[in-house]
């Protein structure tokens with residue numbers, strides 16, 4: 666059973682192009698990441714199947730959980746979790762498809778009401794953000810730490826903070842109750858796998874201090 670706490674690494678097809686996907690993800694896992702989201706916004710289903718299978722093998726070696734972005738059917742074929750945004754299909758349908766044990770996450774942008782709805786539909790965690798300027802998704806609505814406070818006091822679900830999170834700005838998010846930090850750029854925009862591992866370890870250490 667995966668603990669929904671700590672660094673939540675999210676892949677990026679541009680940053681990890683040119684053969685970096687597996688070595689950089691392995692470095693993040695070596696650095697302690699135990700939750701990995703496969704996120705590729707292309708519509709190449711065969712590529713998604715192939716890459717997700719390879720990531721699943723890697724995650725299994727490290728005892729990490731794999732979450733597929735956007736595609737509950739691919740998640741069902743692999744027997745892993747899924748993350749769904751507001752236009753990616755119903756969380757309740759994903760729960761029915763994937764079963765009670767699956768990790769299912771929902772995007773709640775900056776709206777507490779969306780998190781209440783996600784909880785009702787059986788989400789395993791709720792995700793708020795973006796909290797800071799994001800290279801990866803610059804248009805995402807802005808959230809504040811007060812939303813984290815509200816979610817922690819009124820919902821019994823782990824809370825994810827996403828969007829422009831770096832080693833320098835993450836501490837207040839954790840102090841306001843973020844259980845997981847979902848990170849793309851500040852983890853994977855690195856010149857070497859060794860640097861990804863170092864960053865993953867440093868993100869993990871932020872939770873150890875908590």
Ligand SMILES: Cc1ncc(COP(=O)(O)OP(=O)(O)O)c(N)n1
Nearest residue numbers: 734748749750751772792825827847
């Ligand atoms: C952990 C986590 N939180 C939010 C998102 C964003 O999901 P969504 O709004 O569906 O946008 P895309 O990622 O699909 O572009 C996420 N993927 N993961």
Ligand SMILES: Cc1ncsc1CCOP(=O)(O)O
Nearest residue numbers: 799801802805828829849850
């Ligand atoms: C997918 C997503 N949803 C809101 S912000 C974001 C991107 C997060 O990437 P980064 O950590 O590079 O800002």
Ligand SMILES: [Mg+2]
Nearest residue numbers: 735749750753
């Ligand atoms: Mg989506």
